Amino acid sequence: MTQPTIESILHEDRMFPPPEEFSAQAELKSLEEYRRLYQEAAANPEKFWADLADKELQWFQKWDKVLDWQPPFAKWFVGGKINISYNCLDRHLTTWRKNKAAIIWQGEPGDSRTLTYAQLHREVCQMANVIKQLGVKKGDVVGIYMPMIPEAAVAMLACARIGAPHTVIFGGFSAEALKDRLKDAEAKLVITADGGWRKDAIVPLKEQVDKALGDNAVPSVDNVLVVKRTGNKIHMEPGRDHWWQDLQANAKADCPAEPMDSEDMLFILYTSGTTGKPKGVVHTTGGYNLYTHVTTKWAFDLKDTDVYWCTADIGWITGHSYIVYGPLSNGATTVMYEGAPRSSNPGCMWDVVEKYGVTIFYTAPTAIRAFIKMGEHLPKARDLSSLRLLGTVGEPINPEAWMWYYRVIGSSKCPIVDTWWQTETGGFMITPLPGAIPTKPGSATLPFPGIIADVVDLEGNPVGDNEGGYLVIKHPWPSMMRTVYGDPDRFRRTYWEHIPPQDGKYLYFAGDGARRDKDGYFWVMGRVDDVINVSGHRLGTMEIESALVSHPAVAEAAVVGKPDDLRGEAIVAFVTLEDSYRASEQLEKELMQHVVGEIGALARPAEIRFSEDLPKTRSGKIMRRLLRNLAAGQEIAGDTSTLQDRGVLDKLRGGA
Ligand code: WTA
Numbered sequence: 001m002t003q004p005t006i007e008s009i010l011h012e013d014r015m016f017p018p019p020e021e022f023s024a025q026a027e028l029k030s031l032e033e034y035r036r037l038y039q040e041a042a043a044n045p046e047k048f049w050a051d052l053a054d055k056e057l058q059w060f061q062k063w064d065k066v067l068d069w070q071p072p073f074a075k076w077f078v079g080g081k082i083n084i085s086y087n088c089l090d091r092h093l094t095t096w097r098k099n100k101a102a103i104i105w106q107g108e109p110g111d112s113r114t115l116t117y118a119q120l121h122r123e124v125c126q127m128a129n130v131i132k133q134l135g136v137k138k139g140d141v142v143g144i145y146m147p148m149i150p151e152a153a154v155a156m157l158a159c160a161r162i163g164a165p166h167t168v169i170f171g172g173f174s175a176e177a178l179k180d181r182l183k184d185a186e187a188k189l190v191i192t193a194d195g196g197w198r199k200d201a202i203v204p205l206k207e208q209v210d211k212a213l214g215d216n217a218v219p220s221v222d223n224v225l226v227v228k229r230t231g232n233k234i235h236m237e238p239g240r241d242h243w244w245q246d247l248q249a250n251a252k253a254d255c256p257a258e259p260m261d262s263e264d265m266l267f268i269l270y271t272s273g274t275t276g277k278p279k280g281v282v283h284t285t286g287g288y289n290l291y292t293h294v295t296t297k298w299a300f301d302l303k304d305t306d307v308y309w310c311t312a313d314i315g316w317i318t319g320h321s322y323i324v325y326g327p328l329s330n331g332a333t334t335v336m337y338e339g340a341p342r343s344s345n346p347g348c349m350w351d352v353v354e355k356y357g358v359t360i361f362y363t364a365p366t367a368i369r370a371f372i373k374m375g376e377h378l379p380k381a382r383d384l385s386s387l388r389l390l391g392t393v394g395e396p397i398n399p400e401a402w403m404w405y406y407r408v409i410g411s412s413k414c415p416i417v418d419t420w421w422q423t424e425t426g427g428f429m430i431t432p433l434p435g436a437i438p439t440k441p442g443s444a445t446l447p448f449p450g451i452i453a454d455v456v457d458l459e460g461n462p463v464g465d466n467e468g469g470y471l472v473i474k475h476p477w478p479s480m481m482r483t484v485y486g487d488p489d490r491f492r493r494t495y496w497e498h499i500p501p502q503d504g505k506y507l508y509f510a511g512d513g514a515r516r517d518k519d520g521y522f523w524v525m526g527r528v529d530d531v532i533n534v535s536g537h538r539l540g541t542m543e544i545e546s547a548l549v550s551h552p553a554v555a556e557a558a559v560v561g562k563p564d565d566l567r568g569e570a571i572v573a574f575v576t577l578e579d580s581y582r583a584s585e586q587l588e589k590e591l592m593q594h595v596v597g598e599i600g601a602l603a604r605p606a607e608i609r610f611s612e613d614l615p616k617t618r619s620g621k622i623m624r625r626l627l628r629n630l631a632a633g634q635e636i637a638g639d640t641s642t643l644q645d646r647g648v649l650d651k652l653r654g655g656a
Helices: 004-012 018-024 031-042 045-056 086-092 118-135 149-160 175-185 205-216 244-249 286-299 315-329 348-356 365-375 397-410 488-497 542-550 585-598 624-631 647-653
Strands: 065-070 073-078 101-106 111-117 142-145 166-168 191-195 197-198 201-203 223-226 241-242 265-271 279-284 307-310 333-337 361-363 389-392 416-418 453-456 469-473 509-518 522-527 531-536 537-541 554-562 566-576 609-611
Touching: 004 244, 031 365, 045 073, 045 265, 045 286, 086 118, 086 286, 086 315, 086 537, 101 118, 101 149, 101 307, 101 348, 111 118, 118 149, 118 244, 118 624, 142 149, 142 205, 149 166, 149 191, 149 315, 149 333, 166 175, 175 205, 175 244, 175 265, 175 279, 175 585, 191 205, 197 609, 201 241, 205 223, 223 244, 241 244, 265 315, 265 333, 265 469, 286 315, 307 315, 307 348, 315 333, 333 348, 365 397, 389 397, 453 522, 488 509, 531 554, 531 566, 537 542, 542 566, 542 585, 554 624, 566 624, 585 609, 624 647
Parallel strands: 101 333, 142 166, 142 191, 166 265, 191 223, 223 241, 307 333, 307 361, 361 389, 389 416, 566 609
Antiparallel strands: 065 073, 101 111, 197 201, 265 279, 453 469, 469 509, 509 522, 531 537, 554 566
C-alpha cells in the first residue's frame, strides 16, 4: 500500500453520509446544522467561545475580556480564574459521576485498574500534596517521564492543580533528549517510574533519568519522584530520589485546586521544528480547557455511556488533549493502555476493545496500516460490536487504509473522524462532526466551528479549488500555542511571518501542504518543511543531522524522509565521513545506535548512505529536495541548475 499522492486523492470521490441512527442521537445532526453553527461562530468568534466557556466550564471568577489579540500574541478570557484539574475532577464529584470510571487502565503484563472520579480525585490530591512537600511552588516546572500508567495522568492533573506547569517527555526519548528538555524548561522536579512495560520488556526509565541528571547536568532539578511500577532494581540517590508509594501513604487526600489565571501556563510540550533544537510549545489554562472540552464533546459525539479509547501516549499532544484533559473535563470514561501490538500478542488491541466494550476508538494511520498487515482474522476473532465511532490522527490517511478501517473495524457502520491538528493548535482544527458531516476517505473534511482555515500561496493569496497550497488559520482560537518557551521571536518567525502579514493581518502557518476541493473539504498532504512524520511521530531532519554530526566519524549529514508503506515515512541519512574513517556496515550500525542514544529509538535511521560529497548549491546549502528524490529511488525532479557540482549526483546514484 502506498502513501496518498495528489493523483490518488484527486480521484477519490467516495462519500459516506453519517448513518441515520448516528445522526439522530448526535449533538449536531446535519450538515445544515453544522453550517449554521459555523456561520454563527465565524461571524462573531468571541461571542461563540464566550458562550461556550460560560456553559461548559466552571470558573472561579469570570473574565473581563474574551480575547486580547496583539498579533501574534493572544490572550483568551483575560482576568478569568479557573483550574483545569478542578474542571476535570471536582465538579464531577457533586454529580452521579463521582462513582463513574474516569480511567480504565490496562497494563502490559495483563494487570488492570479502574479509577472512579472520586478515586482519581483522591490520588491527584495526594500527589499534589507530595509535590508541594518536595518544594514545588506555583509556576515551577515539573518534568514527567512516565510509562502509560494511571500515575502519568495523576501527575499531570496534580501539577495543574497546584499551578505547576508540566512538561511531559515521551518515555521513548533517550537520556540526552530528556536532559535537553529538562534543561530548557528549567524543571524543578522530575516524576518518573522505576520502569515501564513495552512489548514484553522493561523500559528502564529511571536509569535514563539518572543519566540525564548525572554530573549535575540539570542543576534546577532538586528532586525525583519515582513510581514503583515494574519492581526492577534501580538506584535511588539519597536526598534526591523518593518513592511515590512511600510518600503517598502519609499524604493528605485533600488539596484545593489553585485558582489560576486563565493565561497562566498549563504546560510546555516539546516538538520538532526545522532547526536542531526542539521547540517548547506553551499552552495556557482557560482557552485550552475550553477548546479541548468542546472538541472532544462534538467531534467524538461524546455521551456519558461511552467507553472512549485513544491509543496515543501521554508524551504527545494527543495524549494530553484527548486522553487526559478533554475526556476528563467532559466526565467521560477514558481507557489507557500500556501495551502495543507485538508478535507474542498481535490481537491485543482488539482484546482491549472487547474486554471493556470500547465505543469510541481513536488511533493513527500508521497503526491502522500495521493492523492491515497483521491480518483481518485478528479483529474478526473478537467481538467489536460495541464500537460506534472511529478516529484517526497524526498523518494523512491513505484512502485504502481508511476503507479497511471502516469496513473491518467499524463493520461499515461507524463514522470515521479524521482529525487534523498539531501540538501547536492544542486541539482539532479540521475534523468531521460525525453526526453532521459526510466523510470522504482521506479528507479531514471541514473546519471546526470557530476555525477559519484556508489554503493559500506564499503571499497569502487563496488558491483555487483543488490547487495545492499552504494550510493557514486566519483567526486566533482559544487553544492556540501562546509562544515558544523562552523564545517569542522564534514563535513569531516560524508561525506568523512565514507568510508575510499584510495590512496587519496575520496568518498562522501550519507547515502543512493542503488542497481544498469544490465541496470545501480539506485534503492535507503532509509537511512542507524539514519535518518528517515517522509512524505518526514528528521529527525534525535537523535534529537527526545534529545527532549524526556529534559522532566523531561524521563530517556532514543530510537527513530526508522516503515514503514507507508502514511508517508513512522512513528516515534516510546521507553521511560524509571524516578522513580517517571508512564506510562499513559496522559503522552504519554504530551511527544508527548513536542517533538512538542522542534522541531515542523513534529517530533511528532506516538507512544510512555514505557518500564522498553531498549535493549543494553554489552558496553551500544542501539540496535536500534532490536527496529526497534519490532516497525514494525517483528521477531527479525540477531544476538542478543551482547545483554546484553535478558529478555528485551521479556518484550518489551509483551508491558511491
Ligand atoms: C500531521 C499531532 C493529515 C500534520 C496531533 C501536522 C495530519 C502534524 C493529521 C502535527 C491528519 C496530524 N491528516 N496530517 N488528520 N493529523 N497530521 O504536532 O503534518 O505531533 O502538521 O500533532 O501531523 O503533528 P503533532
